[in-house]
Amino acid sequence: MEYITASNIMFVILACSILFFGVMTVTSTKILRAATSLFFVLFGIAGLYLQMNYEFLAAVQLSVYAGGIVVLFIFAIFLVKNLGEEKEKLSKFKSIMGGLAAVSGLAISLTIILKEKVFVTADTVRADEIAASIDMKWVGDTLMGTERFQYLLPFEAASVLLLACIIGGLVVAQINKKEEEI
Amino acid sequence: MSLPLECYLVVSTLLFFIGVFGFIVRKNLISILMSIELILNAASINFIAFNRFLFPDQLEGFMYSLFIIVVAAAETAVAISIIINVYRKKKNIDVKSINELKY
Numbered sequence: 001m002e003y004i005t006a007s008n009i010m011f012v013i014l015a016c017s018i019l020f021f022g023v024m025t026v027t028s029t030k031i032l033r034a035a036t037s038l039f040f041v042l043f044g045i046a047g048l049y050l051q052m053n054y055e056f057l058a059a060v061q062l063s064v065y066a067g068g069i070v071v072l073f074i075f076a077i078f079l080v081k082n083l084g085e086e087k088e089k090l091s092k093f094k095s096i097m098g099g100l101a102a103v104s105g106l107a108i109s110l111t112i113i114l115k116e117k118v119f120v121t122a123d124t125v126r127a128d129e130i131a132a133s134i135d136m137k138w139v140g141d142t143l144m145g146t147e148r149f150q151y152l153l154p155f156e157a158a159s160v161l162l163l164a165c166i167i168g169g170l171v172v173a174q175i176n177k178k179e180e181e182i
Numbered sequence: 183m184s185l186p187l188e189c190y191l192v193v194s195t196l197l198f199f200i201g202v203f204g205f206i207v208r209k210n211l212i213s214i215l216m217s218i219e220l221i222l223n224a225a226s227i228n229f230i231a232f233n234r235f236l237f238p239d240q241l242e243g244f245m246y247s248l249f250i251i252v253v254a255a256a257e258t259a260v261a262i263s264i265i266i267n268v269y270r271k272k273k274n275i276d277v278k279s280i281n282e283l284k285y
Contacts, residue, residue: 003185007184008184008185011185011189015189015193018193018197019193019196019197019200022196022197022200022201022220023200025200025204025216025217025220026200026201026203026204026207026208026213026216026217026220027204031210031212031213034213034216035212035216038216038219038220041197041220041223042219042223045223045226045227048190048193048227048230049230052230052231052234053234054230054234054244057230057244057247057248060248060251061251064251064252064255065219065223065251065254065255068255069219069254069255069258072258072259072262073212073215073216073258073262076212076262076265076266077212079266079269080212080265080266080269080275090207090208090209094206094207095207097206098202098203098206098207099203099207101202101203101206102199102200102202102203102206103199105199105202106195106196106199109195109198109199110192110195113188113191113192113195114188114192124184124186124235126238127234127235127236127238128184130238130239131234131238134241138241139241139244142240142241142244142245143245143248149240149241149242151245151249154245154249158249158252158253161252161253161256162252162255162256165256165257165259165260166259168260168263169259169260169263170263172260172263172264172267173263173266173267175270
């Protein structure tokens with residue numbers, strides 16, 4: 001009975017909505033509906049991060065995923081003609097094989113997670129205390145420091161990656177005038 | 183009393199295999215990309231849960247998921263520009279129609 005608290009009930013609601021909308025994302029035959037379901041999945045995951053006291057990560061998840069990537073998906077769907085209305089048929093053989101692969105993988109993973117009890121050493125009380133005391137200074141130091149457990153180099157590498165991605169996206173998507181004339 | 187780590191792991195495992203199912207079953211490039219997003223998010227939940235429950239003294243899993251989000255954004259942008267380019271040439275985005283590299 002000690003597990004029935006407000007935050008745990010919230011976790012169950014979030015988990016159920018994530019899984020429901022996740023299934024909707026992969027099974028909905030209308031692609032615009034699938035994109036909307038993906039939006040709700042990302043929203044629910046941001047909720048999980050908030051529940052674990054990682055507010056900054058929840059904000060990043062919302063602004064980059066929900067605000068950026070889903071909008072990108074929806075624009076792509078609109079740019080590709082007829083995709084919004086067209087229904088995609090799922091072949092029966094493929095869904096049976098896919099379902100088989102997913103269920104067998106799920107069975108193996110869940111058996112390992114639930115039976116092996118490798119994670120019982122977690123000290124949840126201490127973890128809760130530390131997580132409640134996370135402030136932005138700590139996050140900023142971790143992101144911008146050069147010592148151990150600090151991540152300036154990956155941060156800079158990410159900036160180069162984003163530049164390369166901007167240039168790559170422009171080059172790939174540009175209309176080649178010479179090709180069109182022929 | 184907060185929930186044990188296993189609850190988060192079960193949710194992320196289920197989400198991961200929903201994504202795998204979609205990746206195998208769907209034929210449309212944009213749907214496949216959305217399934218990949220689900221898989222990436224499942225991995226991200228795992229990183230965060232391990233960080234939060236097992237190693238709360240450093241923000242390692244936190245930073246990993248931050249960089250997962252950055253890489254996912256870059257990957258999606260490039261993939262969508264490729265999909266739009268494919269659409270211009272083939273007039274559809276079915277995976278079956280892109281087979282020039284196959285033989």
